[in-house]
Amino acid sequence: MELFSPLGVLGVFAGLLLSVFLFLVVYFAYCHSLYAHIPGPKRDSFFTGNMSTLRKRVHEGSNLPEYLYDLMKEYGPVYHIFLMHRAIVMALDAPFHKEVFTTVAHIKPYSGYRYLSNVFGTRFMGNGLITETVPSKHAKRRALFSPAFHRKYLMSLMDQFNFSADVLVNRLTTIADGKTEVAMLDEFNRLTLDVIAKVAFDLRLNITEETESPFVKALTMTMQGIQNSFKAPWKEFSPLPSDRQYRHQVGEAITFLRETGRECVKRRLEAKRKGEDLPQDILTYILQASEDLEGDEDFKMEEMLDEFVSFFLAGQETTANTLAFALVELGHHPDVMHRLKTEAVAVMGDNDYVAYSDLGKLDYMMMVLKETLRLWPPAFSTSRDLGYDVEVRGYTVPAGTTVWLNAYVMGRNGEYFKNPLDFDPDRFKDNEDKTLYAYFPFSLGHRSCIGQPFALIEARVIMAKLLKKFDFELVPGQGFEILQELTLKPKGRSRNYITLAE
Numbered sequence: 001m002e003l004f005s006p007l008g009v010l011g012v013f014a015g016l017l018l019s020v021f022l023f024l025v026v027y028f029a030y031c032h033s034l035y036a037h038i039p040g041p042k043r044d045s046f047f048t049g050n051m052s053t054l055r056k057r058v059h060e061g062s063n064l065p066e067y068l069y070d071l072m073k074e075y076g077p078v079y080h081i082f083l084m085h086r087a088i089v090m091a092l093d094a095p096f097h098k099e100v101f102t103t104v105a106h107i108k109p110y111s112g113y114r115y116l117s118n119v120f121g122t123r124f125m126g127n128g129l130i131t132e133t134v135p136s137k138h139a140k141r142r143a144l145f146s147p148a149f150h151r152k153y154l155m156s157l158m159d160q161f162n163f164s165a166d167v168l169v170n171r172l173t174t175i176a177d178g179k180t181e182v183a184m185l186d187e188f189n190r191l192t193l194d195v196i197a198k199v200a201f202d203l204r205l206n207i208t209e210e211t212e213s214p215f216v217k218a219l220t221m222t223m224q225g226i227q228n229s230f231k232a233p234w235k236e237f238s239p240l241p242s243d244r245q246y247r248h249q250v251g252e253a254i255t256f257l258r259e260t261g262r263e264c265v266k267r268r269l270e271a272k273r274k275g276e277d278l279p280q281d282i283l284t285y286i287l288q289a290s291e292d293l294e295g296d297e298d299f300k301m302e303e304m305l306d307e308f309v310s311f312f313l314a315g316q317e318t319t320a321n322t323l324a325f326a327l328v329e330l331g332h333h334p335d336v337m338h339r340l341k342t343e344a345v346a347v348m349g350d351n352d353y354v355a356y357s358d359l360g361k362l363d364y365m366m367m368v369l370k371e372t373l374r375l376w377p378p379a380f381s382t383s384r385d386l387g388y389d390v391e392v393r394g395y396t397v398p399a400g401t402t403v404w405l406n407a408y409v410m411g412r413n414g415e416y417f418k419n420p421l422d423f424d425p426d427r428f429k430d431n432e433d434k435t436l437y438a439y440f441p442f443s444l445g446h447r448s449c450i451g452q453p454f455a456l457i458e459a460r461v462i463m464a465k466l467l468k469k470f471d472f473e474l475v476p477g478q479g480f481e482i483l484q485e486l487t488l489k490p491k492g493r494s495r496n497y498i499t500l501a502e
């Protein structure tokens with residue numbers, strides 16, 4: 001048989017395919033062997049690992065955190081799953097979390113964050129604070145943004161938090177007839193979007209009142225796009241007209257968001273050029289951070305827009321979901337609701353304004369929010385690639401492994417939380433130390449949530465005002481089903497009947 005005859009070419013091609021196949025078999029078997037000592041579910045198939053079970057669970061309406069929680073119950077606190085040949089290790093152990101969260105050598109994996117950096121080929125969060133995975137670059141940027149979350153600055157935001165919450169109070173007053181179903185998740189979403197737009201970027205969206213908004217549409221489309229790029233990554237390259245059209249729509253939505261940011265940045269640059277007084281908000285810090293960047297003006301602008309969309313994404317839905325989950329819990333726990341309302345009324349007195357000095361007196365409120373975040377952490381998971389081997393409970397997790405740090409599963413861990421499935425805000429009265437590194441709805445360490453104090457102030461102001469003014473009754477039939485989109489949210493959208501409090 002001649003080498004260049006058709007049969008010869010076919011033979012070479014078949015040989016090549018066989019070699020690639022054999023290489024993959026050996027490589028996958030090697031990857032499997034690295035984790036043979038760690039418990040875990042049986043792989044669905046040699047090549048895809050546990051992916052089909054995972055997909056099946058998600059398509060059946062279950063979700064990733066519940067699947068991982070079930071695995072903890074079955075395999076104990078240290079286990080692995082395989083996504084193709086890649087092992088993911090979960091180690092539900094507080095010292096392990098301490099090691100991983102606090103050591104810079106364990107870095108955020110680019111593979112996990114590229115879905116946010118680019119959505120179906122369009123730059124979304126790019127190299128923003130959340131998605132930047134190079135530790136030195138992140139540290140520099142983080143240091144620049146920190147003053148924007150300083151206590152003094154947050155104190156100056158109290159008027160805006162109050163003002164925005166009042167807009168919602170006024171809106172709800174018009175529908176507080178005890179008969180209209182109000183999806184509080186949607187109300188909170190619009191409110192928190194208005195707040196972050198105004199206080200971070202001096203941008204008036206006014207969507208709490210005017211519920212139709214192109215900005216919200218674009219944001220919703222983008223979030224769906226991110227979700228779909230996780231679920232169906234092949235759509236990025238699919239030549240099917242429907243997939244191309246979908247990519248185009250997502251691209252347009254992202255472009256709309258980034259163009260809104262571009263206008264904001266340009267306005268602020270102009271104000272700076274004219275020597276006007278600039279507010280010390282996040283946008284000003286974004287401009288400052290850009291001065292440090294090397295590159296031409298276009299490059300700098302794109303990096304600023306990365307931050308613009310990052311803060312929108314990070315600073316809005318998470319807080320709205322927390323408030324919505326809290327109302328679901330309160331609907332199921334009238335005793336907690338009563339205690340919370342009593343506290344809000346006592347702290348605010350005849351005022352309709354929540355002052356910064358009131359926040360420290362809303363003790364029970366803080367415990368309720370913490371407990372809500374333990375059971376229902378909206379940003380439920382983060383991940384790291386281990387920089388070196390780490391020992392946990394007798395198992396060695398090899399360097400290079402991707403570990404998932406899951407606040408939802410850890411929050412349900414009976415080793416750290418007594419009766420973990422009970423909603424019991426009082427557990428946060430005195431067991432803080434025990435829950436250290438087991439409780440991390442805002443993540444921990446150098447990549448923890450920079451907006452944590454902002455979120456907790458905003459949530460307390462909104463909650464105190466709403467509870468003082470209204471009585472909420474959860475529309476019957478709503479349990480604790482969750483919807484896992486990019487974040488966790490209550491599936492029933494926290495629908496309530498609202499009446500004016502007596």
Ligand code: HEM
Nearest residue numbers: 129130314315318319379382441442443447449450451455
């Ligand atoms: C209840 C509300 C919130 C929750 C539960 C939450 C949770 C989190 C979590 C878990 C992370 C780590 C993400 C990761 O590892 O990929 C994070 C990061 C971040 N959050 Fe939040 N967040 C909330 C509100 C906010 C707010 C209001 C802002 C801004 C105003 C914000 C800005 C950020 C930023 C910029 C990061 C990236 C920090 C870094 O990597 O240096 N978050 N958040």
